[in-house]
Amino acid sequence: MQVPVSFQCLTLESSQLYMKSYYVYILASERNGTLYVGVTSNLIKRIYEHKSETVSSFTSKYGVYRLVYFEEFQDINLAITREKLLKSW
Template identity: 65%
Template sequence: MKDHRYYVYMLASRIGGTLYVGVTNDLIRRIHEHRTKAVEGFTKRYGVARLVYFEQFDDITVAIEREKRLKKWRRAWKVKLIKEHNPNWDDLYASITSA
């Protein structure tokens, strides 16, 4: 059986900007789609493409549940989570594509 990985991620339009929470089975592809505005929707409309946080899971059900929970969180809680792991709100895309 193939080893699957799933990711819950947060994008920001800029430091302290608009946030987006998503889930995917291919983080590099999905972030590339956001960055190139390849898919219609919220991130294209609001220019949200800076990868500021992500978590990895082996179980899609757990990943989807985590995404749903994060989407319900208050903005302040999301910002705190980002700052704990990425205090400068660096765009993490380069770090996942060069690995």
């Protein structure tokens, strides 16, 4: 039995919707202030955690809460490599 072309396209597109994403992000305290670089699989949740100070951390100590930049990756290893590159600057 052959699957109709339209069904094949739908299956391919729907499988892409479930690909896991990883984010490298930069937070800032203020203009010319302190920066924080991190990596996460849930950007919204992670930013909320930083802002709500649920965990005592670097960001709560230095008031680093403003999201100024992020990049999305499909591969966690690429995200970690990019995070390390940004931190080395």
